[in-house]
Amino acid sequence: MNKVLFLIAMVGTIFSAGAQPKEQSRRIEGEEAHGYTITATISASNASKYLNEFIKPYGKPRKKGAYKMVKSPVIDSDTYTDELLYFKIEDKGNAVAMWAGITTTLMGKDSSKMVIKKIHKLMLSLQSHCAKSEVQRLIQESETAIEYTSKEQQKSLREQGSLKSKIEENNAEIIRLEKLLETKKFDQKVLDQKMVNSANKSDSLYVEIEKMKLVLDKHKSKLKKIN
Numbered sequence: 001m002n003k004v005l006f007l008i009a010m011v012g013t014i015f016s017a018g019a020q021p022k023e024q025s026r027r028i029e030g031e032e033a034h035g036y037t038i039t040a041t042i043s044a045s046n047a048s049k050y051l052n053e054f055i056k057p058y059g060k061p062r063k064k065g066a067y068k069m070v071k072s073p074v075i076d077s078d079t080y081t082d083e084l085l086y087f088k089i090e091d092k093g094n095a096v097a098m099w100a101g102i103t104t105t106l107m108g109k110d111s112s113k114m115v116i117k118k119i120h121k122l123m124l125s126l127q128s129h130c131a132k133s134e135v136q137r138l139i140q141e142s143e144t145a146i147e148y149t150s151k152e153q154q155k156s157l158r159e160q161g162s163l164k165s166k167i168e169e170n171n172a173e174i175i176r177l178e179k180l181l182e183t184k185k186f187d188q189k190v191l192d193q194k195m196v197n198s199a200n201k202s203d204s205l206y207v208e209i210e211k212m213k214l215v216l217d218k219h220k221s222k223l224k225k226i227n
Contacts, residue, residue, distance in 0.1 A: 021123035026086075026101055028067065033086050034116050035101020036123040042134050044091040047098060050133045051087055054126050058085060073102070075118050082106055083115075098126065 021036035040047065051068070055061045059070035066088060073085035083103050090097040102119055104112035 021120055021127070023120075024099060024101070026099070028064075028084075028086060031084070031103050031105060033084070033101035033103050034112070035086070035099055035119050037097050037099045038123050038127050039092070039095055039097050040127070040130055040134075041095045042130060044089060044096050046134065046137065047089050047096040047130065050130045051089060051098065051126070053133070054129045055087060058122075061087070075102075075115065075122065080107075080115060098123075098130075100126065 019039070021038050023035075024037045025032055025034045027033070042050075052061075055068065055070065058073045058075060061068045061070050063069070064086070068087040070085040070087075072079055072081045072083065074080075075085070080102065083106060085102045086100065088099045090099070100119055100123055102115055104115060107115065
Protein backbone atom coordinates (compact mmCIF):
# COMPACT_ATOMS: atom_id res chain seq x y z
CA MET A 1 0.00 0.00 0.00
CA ASN A 2 2.81 2.39 0.90
CA LYS A 3 4.52 1.65 -2.44
CA VAL A 4 1.26 2.43 -4.28
CA LEU A 5 0.89 5.76 -2.44
CA PHE A 6 4.55 6.54 -3.12
CA LEU A 7 4.11 5.79 -6.82
CA ILE A 8 1.00 8.00 -6.97
CA ALA A 9 2.94 10.81 -5.32
CA MET A 10 5.83 10.38 -7.76
CA VAL A 11 3.45 10.36 -10.75
CA GLY A 12 2.18 13.71 -9.49
CA THR A 13 5.78 14.96 -9.37
CA ILE A 14 6.89 13.63 -12.76
CA PHE A 15 3.61 14.52 -14.50
CA SER A 16 1.45 17.52 -13.63
CA ALA A 17 -1.17 16.45 -11.10
CA GLY A 18 -4.37 15.39 -12.88
CA ALA A 19 -2.84 16.03 -16.30
CA GLN A 20 -4.39 14.13 -19.19
CA PRO A 21 -2.79 13.47 -22.58
CA LYS A 22 -3.40 16.46 -24.83
CA GLU A 23 -4.89 15.72 -28.24
CA GLN A 24 -2.59 16.80 -31.03
CA SER A 25 -2.42 15.91 -34.71
CA ARG A 26 0.69 16.26 -36.83
CA ARG A 27 1.36 16.11 -40.56
CA ILE A 28 4.32 13.86 -41.30
CA GLU A 29 5.50 13.65 -44.89
CA GLY A 30 2.10 14.66 -46.16
CA GLU A 31 0.13 12.20 -43.99
CA GLU A 32 -2.04 13.22 -41.04
CA ALA A 33 -1.25 11.39 -37.80
CA HIS A 34 -3.74 11.74 -34.96
CA GLY A 35 -2.40 11.45 -31.44
CA TYR A 36 -1.71 12.84 -28.01
CA THR A 37 1.09 14.58 -26.11
CA ILE A 38 2.17 14.15 -22.51
CA THR A 39 4.74 16.25 -20.65
CA ALA A 40 7.06 14.79 -18.03
CA THR A 41 9.75 16.28 -15.78
CA ILE A 42 12.39 13.71 -16.70
CA SER A 43 15.56 13.93 -18.78
CA ALA A 44 15.39 13.41 -22.52
CA SER A 45 17.85 10.50 -22.28
CA ASN A 46 15.72 8.70 -19.69
CA ALA A 47 12.54 9.45 -21.65
CA SER A 48 14.14 7.88 -24.75
CA LYS A 49 15.13 4.80 -22.76
CA TYR A 50 11.65 4.39 -21.26
CA LEU A 51 10.00 4.92 -24.66
CA ASN A 52 12.20 2.25 -26.31
CA GLU A 53 11.11 -0.20 -23.57
CA PHE A 54 7.47 0.78 -24.04
CA ILE A 55 7.35 0.51 -27.85
CA LYS A 56 8.44 -3.15 -28.11
CA PRO A 57 4.96 -4.77 -27.77
CA TYR A 58 3.57 -2.57 -30.57
CA GLY A 59 6.03 -3.70 -33.25
CA LYS A 60 9.58 -3.17 -34.43
CA PRO A 61 10.39 0.56 -34.49
CA ARG A 62 12.63 2.31 -36.96
CA LYS A 63 13.70 5.92 -37.31
CA LYS A 64 11.92 8.23 -39.67
CA GLY A 65 13.47 11.67 -39.41
CA ALA A 66 12.91 12.93 -35.84
CA TYR A 67 10.32 10.21 -35.21
CA LYS A 68 10.30 6.58 -34.20
CA MET A 69 7.87 4.69 -36.40
CA VAL A 70 6.15 1.32 -36.21
CA LYS A 71 4.56 0.05 -39.40
CA SER A 72 1.36 -2.02 -39.09
CA PRO A 73 1.31 -1.63 -35.28
CA VAL A 74 -0.44 -4.05 -32.94
CA ILE A 75 -2.61 -2.14 -30.45
CA ASP A 76 -4.80 -4.04 -27.97
CA SER A 77 -4.30 -7.23 -30.01
CA ASP A 78 -5.54 -5.52 -33.17
CA THR A 79 -3.15 -5.15 -36.11
CA TYR A 80 -3.54 -1.95 -38.13
CA THR A 81 -2.12 -3.08 -41.45
CA ASP A 82 -0.20 -0.47 -43.44
CA GLU A 83 -0.93 2.26 -40.88
CA LEU A 84 1.96 4.02 -39.17
CA LEU A 85 2.36 4.58 -35.43
CA TYR A 86 4.71 7.45 -34.63
CA PHE A 87 6.48 8.48 -31.43
CA LYS A 88 8.53 11.59 -30.76
CA ILE A 89 10.35 13.11 -27.79
CA GLU A 90 10.98 16.84 -27.61
CA ASP A 91 13.42 18.22 -25.04
CA LYS A 92 11.93 21.21 -23.20
CA GLY A 93 14.88 21.84 -20.90
CA ASN A 94 13.58 20.80 -17.48
CA ALA A 95 10.96 18.51 -19.04
CA VAL A 96 10.14 16.54 -22.16
CA ALA A 97 7.08 16.37 -24.39
CA MET A 98 6.28 12.84 -25.57
CA TRP A 99 3.95 12.51 -28.53
CA ALA A 100 2.39 9.46 -30.15
CA GLY A 101 0.11 9.42 -33.16
CA ILE A 102 -1.23 7.06 -35.80
CA THR A 103 -2.24 7.47 -39.41
CA THR A 104 -5.80 6.49 -40.28
CA THR A 105 -5.52 6.64 -44.05
CA LEU A 106 -7.10 3.24 -44.69
CA MET A 107 -9.68 3.37 -41.88
CA GLY A 108 -13.33 4.27 -41.87
CA LYS A 109 -14.63 7.05 -39.60
CA ASP A 110 -15.69 4.73 -36.77
CA SER A 111 -12.47 2.72 -36.86
CA SER A 112 -10.49 5.96 -36.90
CA LYS A 113 -12.28 7.24 -33.76
CA MET A 114 -11.75 3.92 -32.02
CA VAL A 115 -8.02 3.74 -32.75
CA ILE A 116 -7.54 7.36 -31.64
CA LYS A 117 -9.17 6.44 -28.33
CA LYS A 118 -6.68 3.58 -28.11
CA ILE A 119 -3.85 6.07 -28.62
CA HIS A 120 -5.22 8.05 -25.67
CA LYS A 121 -5.17 4.87 -23.60
CA LEU A 122 -1.69 4.06 -24.93
CA MET A 123 -0.41 7.45 -23.76
CA LEU A 124 -1.85 6.89 -20.31
CA SER A 125 0.02 3.60 -20.24
CA LEU A 126 3.20 5.34 -21.42
CA GLN A 127 2.71 7.95 -18.70
CA SER A 128 2.44 5.18 -16.10
CA HIS A 129 5.44 3.30 -17.53
CA CYS A 130 7.62 6.43 -17.42
CA ALA A 131 6.56 7.17 -13.85
CA LYS A 132 7.26 3.62 -12.67
CA SER A 133 10.59 3.50 -14.51
CA GLU A 134 11.68 6.87 -13.14
CA VAL A 135 10.69 5.90 -9.59
CA GLN A 136 12.55 2.60 -9.96
CA ARG A 137 15.61 4.52 -11.19
CA LEU A 138 15.42 6.86 -8.18
CA ILE A 139 14.99 3.90 -5.83
CA GLN A 140 17.99 2.15 -7.38
CA GLU A 141 20.09 5.33 -7.09
CA SER A 142 19.02 5.72 -3.45
CA GLU A 143 19.81 2.08 -2.68
CA THR A 144 23.22 2.44 -4.34
CA ALA A 145 23.89 5.62 -2.35
CA ILE A 146 22.79 3.92 0.89
CA GLU A 147 24.98 0.88 0.13
CA TYR A 148 28.00 3.09 -0.59
CA THR A 149 27.40 5.25 2.49
CA SER A 150 26.90 2.16 4.67
CA LYS A 151 30.23 0.76 3.46
CA GLU A 152 31.90 4.09 4.26
CA GLN A 153 30.28 4.05 7.69
CA GLN A 154 31.53 0.52 8.35
CA LYS A 155 34.99 1.59 7.20
CA SER A 156 34.81 4.56 9.58
CA LEU A 157 33.67 2.33 12.45
CA ARG A 158 36.56 -0.08 11.81
CA GLU A 159 38.94 2.87 11.77
CA GLN A 160 37.47 4.08 15.06
CA GLY A 161 37.99 0.62 16.55
CA SER A 162 41.62 0.61 15.43
CA LEU A 163 42.19 4.12 16.78
CA LYS A 164 40.53 3.21 20.07
CA SER A 165 42.90 0.25 20.48
CA LYS A 166 45.91 2.46 19.74
CA ILE A 167 44.69 5.09 22.19
CA GLU A 168 44.25 2.44 24.89
CA GLU A 169 47.75 1.10 24.16
CA ASN A 170 49.22 4.60 24.34
CA ASN A 171 47.41 5.34 27.61
CA ALA A 172 48.71 2.08 29.08
CA GLU A 173 52.23 2.96 27.92
CA ILE A 174 51.92 6.45 29.43
CA ILE A 175 50.85 4.94 32.78
CA ARG A 176 53.75 2.45 32.63
CA LEU A 177 56.24 5.20 31.83
CA GLU A 178 54.81 7.45 34.55
CA LYS A 179 55.25 4.64 37.09
CA LEU A 180 58.75 3.98 35.77
CA LEU A 181 59.54 7.71 36.06
CA GLU A 182 58.37 7.74 39.70
CA THR A 183 60.52 4.69 40.39
CA LYS A 184 63.52 6.32 38.71
CA LYS A 185 62.96 9.52 40.67
CA PHE A 186 62.97 7.53 43.93
CA ASP A 187 66.07 5.61 42.82
CA GLN A 188 67.73 8.92 41.99
CA LYS A 189 67.06 10.25 45.47
CA VAL A 190 68.49 7.08 47.00
CA LEU A 191 71.59 7.32 44.82
CA ASP A 192 72.03 11.01 45.65
CA GLN A 193 71.86 10.24 49.34
CA LYS A 194 74.32 7.39 48.97
CA MET A 195 76.65 9.77 47.13
CA VAL A 196 76.40 12.26 49.99
CA ASN A 197 76.99 9.54 52.55
CA SER A 198 79.94 8.18 50.58
CA ALA A 199 81.46 11.66 50.24
CA ASN A 200 81.06 12.26 53.99
CA LYS A 201 82.64 8.91 54.78
CA SER A 202 85.52 9.65 52.40
CA ASP A 203 86.14 12.99 54.10
CA SER A 204 86.08 11.35 57.56
CA LEU A 205 88.48 8.65 56.46
CA TYR A 206 90.83 11.28 55.06
CA VAL A 207 90.88 13.04 58.39
CA GLU A 208 91.59 9.74 60.19
CA ILE A 209 94.39 8.89 57.77
CA GLU A 210 96.02 12.29 58.41
CA LYS A 211 95.79 11.69 62.16
CA MET A 212 97.29 8.25 61.78
CA LYS A 213 100.15 9.72 59.72
CA LEU A 214 100.95 12.16 62.55
CA VAL A 215 101.04 9.31 65.05
CA LEU A 216 103.27 7.33 62.70
CA ASP A 217 105.65 10.27 62.37
CA LYS A 218 105.85 10.58 66.18
CA HIS A 219 106.69 6.91 66.54
CA LYS A 220 109.42 7.15 63.89
CA SER A 221 110.91 10.18 65.69
CA LYS A 222 111.00 8.32 68.99
CA LEU A 223 112.71 5.37 67.34
CA LYS A 224 115.50 7.61 66.06
CA LYS A 225 116.10 9.02 69.53
CA ILE A 226 116.43 5.54 71.00
CA ASN A 227 119.05 4.58 68.48
